[in-house]
Structures are given as structure tokens and as C-alpha cells.
Amino acid sequence: MKKIIAISGLVLLFSGVYGQKKFSGNPLFPGWYADPEGVIFDKTYWIYPTYSAPYERQVFMDAFSSKDLVQWTKHEKILDTAAVKWARRALWAPAIIKKDNRYFLFFGANDIQNDRETGGIGVAVAAQPQGPFKDYLGHPLVDRFHNGAQPIDQFVFKDKDGAYYLIYGGWRHCNIARLKDDFTGFIPFPDGGVFREITPEKYVEGPVMFIRKGKYYFMWSEGGWTGPDYSVAYAVADSPLGPFKRAGKILQQDPKIATGAGHHSVIQVPGRDEWYIIYHRRPLAEKDGNSRETCIERLYFNSDGTIRPVVLTNSGVPARPLR
Template sequence: MKKLLILAVCSMLVTTAWTQPKKKQSGNPILEGWYADPEAVIFGKEYWIYPTFSARYEKQVFFDAFSSQDLVNWTKHERILDTASVKWAKRAVWAPAVVEKNGKYYIFFGANDIQNDQEYGGIGVAVADRPQGPFKDLLGRPLIDKFHNGAQPIDQFVFKDKDGAWYIFYGGWRHCNVARLNDTFTGLIPFADGTTFKEITPEGYVEGPFMFIHNGKYYFMWSEGGWTGPDYSVAYAIADSPFGPFKRISKILQQDPAIATGAGHHSILNVPGTNDWYIVYHRRPLSETHADHRATCIDRMYFDEQGLIRPVKITTEGVAPQKIK
């Protein structure tokens, strides 16, 4: 009798778990825990988010990743990369940028928060066979380890142009550079004029660069304000080339004092085959004052008839399910 009772309870538990409905709306935040600087990408028919673990610098020694088939229900993949696999990285592992090339997955990251050229650290790159890792250090050293044109080597974004060339945009301390990556992501290729780092800093730039192409135009985006304060926000420019010139148009993401503060350091998703666009970003809940209490959120992004980005309305509802066909 006891055995039958146990079997019956187990059966009920299995049935309950199997029939439990999934979320119908993502809600915001979309990830549990404190995560910032989200890099949202699409691999195959899955959405992925690679954020910074938002904590004190000494505790920022790893990355988690999150995957979803519908933008609403997310699966956590723990410690896809940590400093045990990157011997030169000691702390402040930040703002991953992840791309796929020839069946391999590459994660670019900042580490150590270097303050000058005498400190060791900067932007590194690691590689894996799967988007969930595990990732291993590709070079055994930073890819970019010095200040060029005044740009702190952090907050990298990797961009594939229409002609197949790969570029890395990066920079803190109110300066942004672009450099061209070689085919193996092990080094940089000088431009035709002999320079390796071109400064493309637009007005108001602080950090967190991002680029995408829409209707043949290059949309360059960045974060403004201070990351610990309510004025953190996102602005953008449009150009005919990935090198600009980028003339600031306006802010498109900022706090709503009724919902959350410090909305910034974002990425953009366009669902393949559609005109559906999403912005993935972090913000600080109204109940929180700690600098590291940042949460990853998602909202819709729209363009007007001229191709300008409409100001984003940040929400608590988030988005509805969206599968990749």
C-alpha cells in the first residue's frame, strides 16, 4: 500500500510538471538574478543572451548564458566561461560579444578593468564548439591590451559587414574605436592608410557600442550617462558606412521613473524573415539603489516611415512569444 501511494504521488508530480503551462508573456526582467550588458544573438532557431554577471569586480570572474526558442521562456547555462580558463583575466569580466564563424563560437570579453597601459588586461577572445560552451581562451593573452585614441579596451561588439569583413567596435572613457579582425580572430588587420584603430566617437558617447544594418544603412548605437545613475541611456546615429561619420540623432532608450531607472547597455534582435525588432537591455528596478542591482529586460523597437528609431517604451509586460521560422 505504501509503495502504491508513493507511485501515485510521483505520477501526480510528473503529470503536474508536464502539463504546467509556459509563460504567455516574457515579463520584465526576463532573467532571474542581477545581469547587465546583455548581448542578444540568434543561432539557428534559438535566441541567446550573454550578459555580464552584475556584482563587485572581484566577483565578476565568469559568464552565464541563457537560451530560448520563443523570447519568453529562458534556460540558464552556467559558467560557460570563467577565469580558470583565461589565466590572464583576474576580475571585472564584462560585456561579452558572441559570434559564430565556420561552425565555431567566439566570445569576446573585457577583463581586469585596466586604467592605463602599464596594467595587464583588456579585450580577450575565447572559442567553443557550441553556443553554451565551454569556452576556452583562444590566444592566452588579450587581443587588445592598450589604450588607443583614449579608448579604454572594454565593451566590445563584433560586427560582420555585407562584404564578409569582420570588425570590432569597442571603447570606454568616452572614446570609441573600430578595428578590423583577421580571418581567425587572432589579430587585427591594418586599414589601407596603415592605421589599425580608427576613432569614430560620436557626440555623447560613453560606452557600449552596437551596430546593425537596416534598409542598407548602418545604425550605430551607444550608451550615454553614468552606469550607476538614473541618466544611463541609449542614443544612435545612421551612416552609409560602418566607419561613419556618425552624427547623433537622439536618445531612444532611457529611464521611466514609474517603471525603472538606468536603462542602457543594450543589443538588438531582428527576427529572421520579419520586420520585428527587439531591444535587450539592462535597467535598475525602482526598489533598488545598489549600483550592481541591474536586471536584463526586453521590449519592442519600432522604426518610423523615414527609418528613424522611435523612442522605446520600457514595460513591465515585456514581449509575447516569437518563434524563429
């Protein structure tokens, strides 16, 4: 059954139950948001994005939750610079993980350009996924350039042996470092080094890692974030340390849909080989670099484990409650 309603001269078409959407639509929620971190906590989908605005206005972070990928609830200002005394602007690219019934939110701040500036990658903690989050360390976790990597765009990866890794880096360099179990610092590798570079060909920023069928999938963003060439590529290895050989590009602009598609995350439906990619893109009519929206598509794999190119849509994905 279909119902049609008119609001302010517009005609809206609903399928099924009155007012109930069957597809998420893209963008997922209103507002300019980028660099989305998608995760599942307790049968609820969560997205933690960057508030997309000029750097001086990026002083807080919002979060969004959903039971079905369709209806989203906004949680305002889960973290802001008032809770992180050393951070003053450019709160970027949150990454979150649950450990010991606490939620650890890793974030970039201040967009530092050299080792003399204050900022880098910080950690905040909360008792619930919607916060409020408070500074965990009182100082940045990473506040220097190692191997040429700007300390931004952090991703926290839990390996199958229980080890936690921080994977991060801008300026075309990517590092991996093993975190201490309490996330207060790092455990050196057997060779004594702490920050190991794993930069693949054409890497720019936005690293993501996950395991599928025993293989380590490493993904990243390429191109310039303000331009139409922003995109996502990937590699596959047998270890989180690589080596990672670029396999190809799987997410990029569609001149009929949107430009600047990139800086993503990946979620898996628990217990199923069902995957989604959450990313940002720029509407065709927008020229401002900060005009970015958070979107979602299905992520499909071929029988040989390679990833199929993602098809950009305006419809998004069907409702997917977690049971």
C-alpha cells in the same frame, strides 16, 4: 480560457494553457545581470550578459537560451577566469559571433586603467553556444589604450561584404578595427592605421551596430552606469566607419518603471523587419549600482528610418518562436 492558482498565499493568473506564459515579462530571468548580448543561433535566442556584482566577484559568465523569448534556460559558467589565465576579475560585456562552426566570445577583463596593467579585450572559443569556452589567444586581443578608449565593451560586427570589425571603447572614446578572418589580430586600414576613432557626440560606452535597409545604425550608451541618467542614443551612416552624427536618444529611464536603462543589444528576426532591444535596468527600489536586470522590448522604426523611443514595460514582449 484563464486559470487562477494560489501559491503560498499569492494568486497567479495564467492565460491560455495552464502554466504557459504568453509574454516574456521583465526581467527575462532572475538574478542581477547587465550588458546583455542578444543573438540568434539555429532558431534559438541566446543572451550573454555580464554577471552584475562587485568587480572581484565578476569571475565567470552565464548564458541564457530560449525558443520563444518567454521560457529561458540558464547555462552556468560558460566562461570563467580559470580558463583565461591572464584574467582575474571584471569579466564584462560579452559579444559573440559564429564562424566556421565555432563560437567566438569576446569579453573584457580586469578593468585596466593604463597601459602598464594586464588585461583588456580577450577572445574565447567553443564548439557550441553554451560552451564551455576556452581562451583562444592566450593573451588579450587589445591590451592598450588607443585614441583614449579603454579596451572594454567590445562588439563584433560582420559587414555585408563579409568583413569583420571590432567596435569597442569606454572612457568616452570608441574605436573600430578590422579583424583578421581568424580573429587573431587586425588588418590595417588603407592609411596604415589599425584603430580608427568613430566617437559620436555624447558617447560613453556600449557600442552596437547593425544594418537595416542598407543603412548602418550605430548605437551607444550615455550617462553614468550607476545613475538614473544611463541611456541609449544612435546615429545612422552609409558606412561602418561613419561619420556618425547623433540622431537622438531612444532608451532611457521611466520613473514609474525603472532607472538606469542602457547598455543594450539588438536582434532581428531572420528574414523580417522585426526587431527587439535587449537591455539592462535597475528596479526602482534598488540603490546598489550592481542591482541590474536584463529586459526586452520591441524596437520600432518610423517610415523615414528613424527609431522610435522605446517604451519600458513590465510585461516585456509576446512569445515569438522562430520557424
